Amino acid sequence: MRNEWLSTCTLTMQGPVNRQDVVLKLTGSRSVMEAHLPTNPGPIASLTPCGGGQCASVCAECRVRLYAVCAALDRDEINELERITQHISLPAKTALFHAGDAAASVYTVTSGTLRLQRDLADGRRQVIGFAIPGDFIGLAMDDHFGFSADSLTPVNLCRFDRQAFARLAHEKHGLMGRLHDFASHELGLAQEHMVVLGRRRAEERVAAFLLRWRERMARLTGASATLALPMGRQDIADHLGLTIETVSRTLARWMREKVILDVPDGIRILDQARLEETVAG
Numbered sequence: 381m382r383n384e385w386l387s388t389c390t391l392t393m394q395g396p397v398n399r400q401d402v403v404l405k406l407t408g409s410r411s412v413m414e415a416h417l418p419t420n421p422g423p424i425a426s427l428t429p430c431g432g433g434q435c436a437s438v439c440a441e442c443r444v445r446l447y448a449v450c451a452a453l454d455r456d457e458i459n460e461l462e463r464i465t466q467h468i469s470l471p472a473k474t475a476l477f478h479a480g481d482a483a484a485s486v487y488t489v490t491s492g493t494l495r496l497q498r499d500l501a502d503g504r505r506q507v508i509g510f511a512i513p514g515d516f517i518g519l520a521m522d523d524h525f526g527f528s529a530d531s532l533t534p535v536n537l538c539r540f541d542r543q544a545f546a547r548l549a550h551e552k553h554g555l556m557g558r559l560h561d562f563a564s565h566e567l568g569l570a571q572e573h574m575v576v577l578g579r580r581r582a583e584e585r586v587a588a589f590l591l592r593w594r595e596r597m598a599r600l601t602g603a604s605a606t607l608a609l610p611m612g613r614q615d616i617a618d619h620l621g622l623t624i625e626t627v628s629r630t631l632a633r634w635m636r637e638k639v640i641l642d643v644p645d646g647i648r649i650l651d652q653a654r655l656e657e658t659v660a661g
Contacts, residue, residue: 447514447599448488457552464544468537476529476537477518483525485539486518492535493610497618498527507619510593510611513600518542532610580661585620586630587658590640594649608646 439458445451450461468487470476476487479498494511508527511517517529580588594607609616613631617624631647634640639655641648649655 442490444488444490444513444600448490449516450488453552460548460552461540464540464548466539468539470531470535470537472531472533472535474531474535476531476535477525478528479525481525483518483520483523484542486516486542486545487540488538489513489515489517490536490538492531492533494529494535495532495611495615496527496529505618506621507611507615509619510615512596532615582620582622582626583630583658584661585622586616586627587655589616589620590647590649591652591655591659605650606643606646606648610645 439445439450439462442448450458453461468476470492476494477485489511491513494517495507496509496511496517497505497507499505510532511529518525520526590607593609597607598604611619613627614624616622617627620627631640634654635642637654639649639651641650
């Protein structure tokens with residue numbers, strides 16, 4: 381989508397996305413379900429319910445609010461959102477939800493990185509994206525998640541009951557518009573990623589991923605030549621439809637050619653123009 385396809389909204393609708401469609405994906409077709417954490421979700425460090433203004437300082441000080449779906453809400457509307465909010469903290473390598481779990485909640489990531497993946501029938505997996513601060517995840521095509529989400533790093537999230545969030549979105553036109561923007565953006569990125577998988581050579585895929593990841597990180601932390609990579613090479617390979625050997629060889633060659641430099645927990649981009657030329661073909 382963000383070229384991490386389906387990473388935030390996981391929408392695969394054909395043609396234009398309208399605002400009513402967004403809410404239909406939130407509400408589903410069956411009766412209201414109680415919010416719950418997935419069965420055996422792992423060691424969740426904390427789950428703090430909001431309400432009564434007790435989380436006002438958390439929302440006011442949120443560093444990703446301007447990028448999140450709640451950016452469209454005014455102060456009074458934020459207070460309404462707080463009443464259906466729970467703050468969740470996950471340690472690294474912990475499942476948030478699994479494919480097949482009831483899609484009773486939606487989430488905004490406020491810190492850390494999540495890996496979104498789907499297991500294939502032949503035992504392989506497809507990493508469909510990586511969610512970072514500001515991303516909104518959990519919109520489902522039906523009443524159950526079609527993919528799994530787990531934390532690559534310690535992660536903090538705002539969790540919203542799906543039905544309560546849908547009702548609020550119906551009432552708040554700014555929130556509905558923001559959801560529409562997110563859905564439209566994700567649809568475009570899904571189409572972009574299909575082109576990456578279907579038409580680009582291996583090194584073009586890796587270069588496109590690094591440049592897009594850098595763009596996403598720059599939105600949060602500012603432009604920097606050093607690029608943190610919380611995902612492993614196998615994750616990158618499974619996201620790009622490549623083998624880990626191909627990804628490793630490509631990165632190793634660029635290191636020898638002084639295009640990138642290996643640093644702890646990531647890389648430093650030394651020759652961005654070379655990566656851009658690679659993507660351009």
